[in-house]
Amino acid sequence: MPKPLPRSFYLPPPDTVAQALLGKLITHRDEGEKLTGRIVEVEAYFGADDPAAHAFTGKTARNAVLFGPPGQAYVYFIYGMYYCLNFSCEPAGQAGCILIRALEPVKGMETMARLRGLTPGVKPALLTSGPGRLCQALGLTRALHNGLDVTNPASSLFVHDDGYQPASILATPRIGIRKAVDWPHRYFIAGNPCVSGPRNSF
Known part of the structure; x- marks a missing residue:
């Protein structure tokens, strides 16, 4: 059984x-199956100091959930149809978080396709490229997963490390927001086909 990343991993600043x-x-x-994806695109949000953050006000x-201990899942609903997955970071009381923007599917792709309403064998990017897509593919909802402690080995949702190291990480301004649009805190693995937004540094 993979070991979840410890709470200390989530203590530093969001970037x-x-x-x-x-x-x-x-x-x-x-339901007894493991659905796994590799994180290939993220965005950092800085709480009270960040006009684009949910915790700004x-x-x-x-x-x-963002104000609780680090290492918790924050799941919210947007556009009346999609869920987005975030992880809290920084010490309790400081509301930093990371939005997971895209995954590269690793395990359970047939189930991911079914959850997305797609035919098995579709391109991996169609499964988990984008915050809403990846939540559908993993079967995540606010009702069931918001507030889960992803550092707990008993949690149904967790983050772990298989030793993979990205060859190159690029940064751009965050996308899909209206405030602090020039902050360069969207990060992604260079060259990965599952990245959801622009694939070059601005």
């Missing part, structure tokens, strides 16, 4: 944790 997450594996144990019922 540090975001880059360290690239190449790590996310696994969701779903303070703690609410919606974003309370």
Whole structure:
């Protein structure tokens, strides 16, 4: 059984944790099956100091997970149809987080395709390229997964390390936001076909 990354991994600032997450594996144990993808694209958000962050205006019922211990899943709903997965970071009370923007499928691709309503054998990018797609492919929802401790070995959702090291990491401004649009805190593995946004540094 893979060992989840420890809570200490999530203690540094969001930009540090975001880059360290690239190449790590996310696994969701779903009805006895393991659905696994490698993290290839992320964005860092800085809480109270970041106008684009959910926590910028303070703690609410919606974003309370971000203010808790590091290493918790923060799942939110957007556009009335998609879920997005984040991980809290920094010490409790400091609401930093990392948005997982894209995965490269590793295990359970037939189930991922079914959950996405696609035919088995489709291109991997169609399964997990984009925040909404990857949540569908892994079967993640706010009701079931928001607030899960991903550092707990008993958790159905966790992050682990198989030793993979990205050859090159690129950074660009974050995408899909209206505030702090020039902050260069979107990070991705150079050359990976599952990256969801622009694939060159701006």
